[in-house]
Amino acid sequence: MSSDIIPRLAKRVCIAKRIKSACGHNIIAADIIPRLAKRNNERERIIWVKHMICNIASISGDGIGPEIVAEAKKILFKVALTYGHEMKFEDVLMGGASIDVHGIPLTDETIEKCKAADAVLMGAIGGNTSTSPWYKLPPEKRPEAGLLKLRKSLNLFANLRPAYLYEELAGACPLKEEISEVGFDMMIMRELTGGLYFGERKTVEENGVRKAIDTLTYDETEIRRIAIKGFDIARKRRKKVTSVDKANVLDSSRLWRAVVNEVAKDYPDVELEHMLVDNCAMQLVKDPAQFDVILTENMFGDILSDEASMVTGSIGMLSSASLNDTKFGLYEPSHGSAPDIAGTGKANPIATILSASMMLRYSFDLDREADSIDEAVRQVLKDGFRTVDIMSEGCRQVNCSEMGDAIAERIG
Numbered sequence: 220m221s222s223d224i225i226p227r228l229a230k231r232v233c234i235a236k237r238i239k240s241a242c243g244h245n246i247i248a249a250d251i252i253p254r255l256a257k258r259n260n261e262r263e264r265i266i267w268v269k270h271m272i273c274n275i276a277s278i279s280g281d282g283i284g285p286e287i288v289a290e291a292k293k294i295l296f297k298v299a300l301t302y303g304h305e306m307k308f309e310d311v312l313m314g315g316a317s318i319d320v321h322g323i324p325l326t327d328e329t330i331e332k333c334k335a336a337d338a339v340l341m342g343a344i345g346g347n348t349s350t351s352p353w354y355k356l357p358p359e360k361r362p363e364a365g366l367l368k369l370r371k372s373l374n375l376f377a378n379l380r381p382a383y384l385y386e387e388l389a390g391a392c393p394l395k396e397e398i399s400e401v402g403f404d405m406m407i408m409r410e411l412t413g414g415l416y417f418g419e420r421k422t423v424e425e426n427g428v429r430k431a432i433d434t435l436t437y438d439e440t441e442i443r444r445i446a447i448k449g450f451d452i453a454r455k456r457r458k459k460v461t462s463v464d465k466a467n468v469l470d471s472s473r474l475w476r477a478v479v480n481e482v483a484k485d486y487p488d489v490e491l492e493h494m495l496v497d498n499c500a501m502q503l504v505k506d507p508a509q510f511d512v513i514l515t516e517n518m519f520g521d522i523l524s525d526e527a528s529m530v531t532g533s534i535g536m537l538s539s540a541s542l543n544d545t546k547f548g549l550y551e552p553s554h555g556s557a558p559d560i561a562g563t564g565k566a567n568p569i570a571t572i573l574s575a576s577m578m579l580r581y582s583f584d585l586d587r588e589a590d591s592i593d594e595a596v597r598q599v600l601k602d603g604f605r606t607v608d609i610m611s612e613g614c615r616q617v618n619c620s621e622m623g624d625a626i627a628e629r630i631g
């Protein structure tokens with residue numbers, strides 16, 4: 220196509236009307252009457268100009284949360300400017316910040332505002348469990364209780380945690396060089412709203428002895444829906460699912476394995492293997508390259524994803540997405556609130572920025588824009604910019620805001 224065709228077509232945009240995209244979000248579509256005309260033996264084609272209005276609920280949270288969310292917003296505004304979209308943020312409170320204002324970690328108002336948004340972008344929740352007054356409150360009023368309730372209220376049952384080793388950070392990988400030089404790229408698919416974290420719990424005293432009881436429960440519907448998500452993701456990757464359980468001990472794991480086997484029959488093109496959780500923990504440090512999609516229940520996924528994050532060299536690099544049955548999702552870094560470095564500028568915003576990239580990809584179907592963020596992060600690392608947690612000899616150490624600036628400059 221000749222280089223002047225697109226400008227000529229742009230001038231012939233007739234009517235712009237607001238419509239709903241297939242995923243339910245507002246877009247502006249330019250209606251161009253299709254016609255065929257020979258220009259330099261080439262055909263003109265329909266050009267669609269899409270303007271996405273992204274309505275995002277923003278939860279800065281606690282600790283370093285406000286700092287890293289500010290950098291993610293900076294990147295999203297740059298994407299909007301570059302690609303012609305609009306980012307609208309509704310700031311809401313959750314966690315310790317909500318306790319300080321409302322006395323509870325999550326209000327009904329925050330839940331409703333999150334439900335009204337297209338997606339939720341979050342920083343980090345919680346504080347120092349030894350010193351913070353938040354942890355003198357009953358368990359149901361502590362910061363993390365708000366996050367658990369929000370996940371349940373939004374029906375966010377599927378948690379996606381990618382673990383990828385950047386070539387530029389191979390030196391920060393704690394594994395042996397012969398392992399790290401191979402690299403790895405895995406997705407941990409964690410069930411998020413069932414299992415031990417949501418079962419009945421109590422502490423009682425029997426015969427003068429205190430006893431704590433936590434209940435691990437899964438039904439086949441909960442297992443089936445997360446398994447389907449896992450196989451769908453694997454089909455778009457390298458077509459391998461490793462289902463992780465403790466089927467040699469737990470009834471819940473035996474049901475998990477049986478249901479996953481049933482789901483696998485609908486995905487004959489995807490390889491399935493089963494692995495006990497203790498073996499998986501060892502294999503993550505012995506041979507992480509073997510994994511594509513790790514599918515597992517709530518507590519196992521919580522532990523394994525943190526282990527995988529450290530294998531990459533820094534938990535500050537790992538993004539996270541929590542999805543429901545629609546395009547709606549909650550996007551947050553895999554790391555915690557790091558209250559010990561809050562306000563010092565030492566926080567690494569890359570995990571939150573990559574979470575924003577996942578939001579564009581999964582909730583708004585803006586793959587090109589997400590790719591531009593991912594590429595900007597790779598380029599920044601290639602150019603030698605490092606926050607303190609990933610700093611190495613010969614690189615340039617920057618603070619949280621400077622890292623955000625460097626990534627923003629490389630978008631577009």
